Amino acid sequence: MMESVNKEKSxxxxxxxxxxxxPRGLALIALAVSMPFHIASxxxxxxxxxxxxxxxxxxxxxxLVVFLGLVLGFAYPKVGGLLxxxxxxxxxxxxxxxxxxxxxxxxxxxxxxxxxxxxxRILDEREEKGV
Numbered sequence: 001m002m003e004s005v006n007k008e009k010s011x012x013x014x015x016x017x018x019x020x021x022x023p024r025g026l027a028l029i030a031l032a033v034s035m036p037f038h039i040a041s042x043x044x045x046x047x048x049x050x051x052x053x054x055x056x057x058x059x060x061x062x063x064l065v066v067f068l069g070l071v072l073g074f075a076y077p078k079v080g081g082l083l084x085x086x087x088x089x090x091x092x093x094x095x096x097x098x099x100x101x102x103x104x105x106x107x108x109x110x111x112x113x114x115x116x117x118x119x120x121r122i123l124d125e126r127e128e129k130g131v
Contacts, residue, residue, distance in 0.1 A: 029112075034106070073112075073116045082113075091106070
C-alpha cells in the first residue's frame with residue numbers, strides 16, 4: 001500500500017506538485033484570515049443570533065460552507081473548489097440583485113476556491129494528453 005502511494009507521488013513533476021500546493025497554501029491563508037472575522041462578527045452559527053437579519057444569516061451560512069470547502073479541498077480539490085466558489089458567487093449575485101452590500105472579505109476564499117478548480121482542470125488536461 002505505501003509503495004503505491006510513494007510511486008504515485010514520484011510520478012508527479014515539480015510543476016504538478018506546485019499546482020497542487022499553491023491552492024492549498026491559499027486555502028490555509030484564507031482560513032487564517034477569514035475565520036477570525038467570521039467568528040468575531042458574532043454570527044458564527046446561522047439563524048441562532050438575536051438581532052441578525054436575513055442578510056447576516058445568509059452570509060453566515062455561506063461562510064460555513066466555504067470553510068468546509070476550504071478544508072475538504074485538501075483531499076478533494078474539485079469538491080472543495082465547488083463548495084467555495086458556488087456559495088460565494090451566489091451570495092454576490094443575490095447581493096447585487098437586491099442592491100445589498102456584499103462583504104468583500106470573502107474575496108480571498110473565493111480566490112482559493114477558484115485556484116482549486118483551475119489547478120485540477122490543468123492537471124486533468126495534462127493527464128488526458130499524457131504529459
